[in-house]
Amino acid sequence: MSSIFKKLTARKEEGIVRALRANDGKIDFSSNDYLGLAASPVLAEAIDQIYKQAFSNPINGSGGSRLLAGHFDFYDQVEKELAAFFETEAVLIFNSGYSANLALLSTLPQKGDTIIMDEYIHASLKDGARLSFASKFSFRHNDLSDLESKLKKAEGTVFIVAESLYSMDGDFAPVEALQKLAEQYKAYLIIDEAHTTGIYGKQGRGFLHEKKIADLVPFKIYTFGKAMGIHGACIAGSQELKDYLINFARPFIYTTAMPPHAFASVHAAFAHIQQYPKQKDQLMSNILHWNKLVKGEAGFSTNESPIQTYTYPGNQNIRALAQSMQSNNYDVRPILSPTVKEGTERLRICLHAYNTPQEIASLIQLITTFHE
Secondary structure, eight states: OGGGGHHHHHHHHHTOOOOOOOOTTOEESSSSOTTSGGGOHHHHHHHHHHHHHHOSSOOOSOOSOTTTTOOOHHHHHHHHHHHHHTTSSEEEEESSHHHHHHHHHHHSSOTTOEEEEETTOOHHHHHHHHHSSSEEEEEOTTOHHHHHHHHTTOOSSEEEEEESBOTTTOOBOOHHHHHHHHHHTTOEEEEEOTTTTTTSSGGGOOHHHHTTOGGGOSEEEEESSSTTOSOOEEEEEOHHHHHHHHHHOHHHHTSOOOOHHHHHHHHHHHHHHHHOTHHHHHHHHHHHHHHHHHTTOTTBOOOSSSEEEEEOOSHHHHHHHHHHHHHTTEEOEEEOTTTSOTTOOEEEEEOOTTOOHHHHHHHHHHHHHTTO
């Protein structure tokens, strides 16, 4: 068996082996729970109420795939509500954003088609593309010229794949320009809104809605496990797309459906963000506060998103910095190469609605004084 685990041994020797670790109550600058809904007692109570209203008898699990025993009328109701919220014809809920991305990219593009992906897209999108029989190419991150050069050579039906907000750098995709290029070259645009769902656009409808082009993008993925504070994801588009995925998307067909309580969570979470917009406003205020404090400071990002970074090249360097932050009760995690390119190792710092201005200022001070 030792030969099977050579890669693990090498990773241990390089000091980059991954391990599971709880945050132990530290001040959270690490999670994707941007609005603080994952631990919201108000949302928890609403979820329980919705669940009890929808199901008179407790149901702990769905019992199977949604094509078998694992579907309930309430599931249709929740998907219709989401379709209305996202102002699209239909949505199909998946167990996770990973499953949704895997399903879409492995199912839509066919042999003879072309997938052109931003080099920084999430692993789930890349894995979905690998399972497709289409040709696959990457373009340099947010580089429209490089994308266009590949569009000119693409064959068959062409799919452009990007995220609206990138999780390692905290920068946005030029979605309006991507949409125009897709239209110009008769390509289909796929946008993953994982890190913008619940935060951007009217009532949290996402970055494409904020830019007023959501109706021009045929394939959209909205994830619930980040700002929404729950679990699952949905693919939004036409009713024809939904019917197609139900019939051909293996991650949907062959997966036990989420339990009823999870669908009640989806219903309640989207009602919550519409009822309590102040959490979103507080998050935006904290982003502005961060940018004001770090402006001009070397190594710090000033993104207009909750994802910020501090670059400190070298795996050992960034690990030592992260350990220092942990010892000071701040949960900040290092991002090592090869997850990011060598020389761009960084702290990934997530801002939340519940972080106080004092906590943000203290974290920045700790980082800047680490080198002194």
